[in-house]
Amino acid sequence: MTATAETTYERTADPVRRQRLGIAAVTIAVAGLIALVGGVLWPEPASGDWYSYADITPIRDRWWTVLTLLAVSAAVAVPLQALAAMALVRQRGSGWATWGGAAMFLGTGLQVTGVAGWASLYYFATDPSGDPTAVASLLDTVGDDPRLIALAAAGALVVALGTAAQAVGLWRSGALPRWIPIVSLAILPTFFLPNAGALGLITQIPITASAAAIGYYAWRRAA
Numbered sequence: 001m002t003a004t005a006e007t008t009y010e011r012t013a014d015p016v017r018r019q020r021l022g023i024a025a026v027t028i029a030v031a032g033l034i035a036l037v038g039g040v041l042w043p044e045p046a047s048g049d050w051y052s053y054a055d056i057t058p059i060r061d062r063w064w065t066v067l068t069l070l071a072v073s074a075a076v077a078v079p080l081q082a083l084a085a086m087a088l089v090r091q092r093g094s095g096w097a098t099w100g101g102a103a104m105f106l107g108t109g110l111q112v113t114g115v116a117g118w119a120s121l122y123y124f125a126t127d128p129s130g131d132p133t134a135v136a137s138l139l140d141t142v143g144d145d146p147r148l149i150a151l152a153a154a155g156a157l158v159v160a161l162g163t164a165a166q167a168v169g170l171w172r173s174g175a176l177p178r179w180i181p182i183v184s185l186a187i188l189p190t191f192f193l194p195n196a197g198a199l200g201l202i203t204q205i206p207i208t209a210s211a212a213a214i215g216y217y218a219w220r221r222a223a
Contacts, residue, residue: 018222021087024080025215031077032208038070039200050143053136056122067119071112078108078159081211084218085166089173096169103162107155114152160187176217184210 043059043066045051056063082101089097121142125135142148167181186206 014222018219021084021215021219021222024084025212025219028077028080028084028215029208029212031073031080032211034069034073035077036201036204036208038066038073039204041066042070042200050148051122051139052143053126053132053139056139057126057132060123060126064119064123067115071115071119074108074115075112077211078104081214082162082166084215085170087218088175088214088221089166089169090175091173093169093172096165096172098169100162100165100167100169103158103165105162107158107160107162110155111152111159112155114149114155117151118148157191160191163187170214175221176213180210180213180217184214186210 041062043051043055043063045055082104086094086097086101122139125139163184164187167184170176170181170184171178183206186203190203190207
């Protein structure tokens with residue numbers, strides 16, 4: 001019965017739906033490449049665990065551009081990936097895919113808000129027209145407050161858990177090669193390994209590849 005239902009679904013696929021999934025697949029891939037480049041260009045603090053006035057002032061335009069691009073790409077790509085996975089998982093594993101997708105939507109909102117907040121705070125605070133001494137003191141105080149990273153960190157954790165749940169759903173569904181949900185779990189080590197700079201490619205490349213593959217197979221199945 002399940003096999004018959006799935007065969008009927010594939011034979012009567014809506015061409016408009018397939019076109020939309022194709023657009024989503026391309027968007028996921030492009031956003032993933034932006035995230036790869038942005039991760040390499042993400043500036044590291046010169047010393048300590050967080051950024052100081054001296055770190056941001058010379059690169060404030062780069063800081064704003066990189067963080068904004070990363071926030072926008074995540075806001076677009078992660079929800080599209082979640083939707084593509086849900087489109088793939090029609091029967092077995094659909095509960096995992098649905099709840100995982102919901103978590104990815106929620107986590108992305110939190111993470112993007114946090115990253116956009118960093119970009120704005122440091123960009124406008126380091127405006128050349130401001131008082132360097134006062135601003136440096138302010139940013140040192142802000143940097144010591146764990147609430148500064150709490151929103152983005154919580155969002156990243158929720159996205160990772162949602163991605164893991166969808167990986168379970170994709171594995172159980174058998175709708176695409178098993179290596180794809182396995183590779184998507186590369187998002188989990190980002191809490192222990194650097195996720196920026198050259199070392200960040202260790203996790204970012206498989207994350208990007210698996211997301212693009214999910215989009216591709218969602219489009220292909222709709223053929």
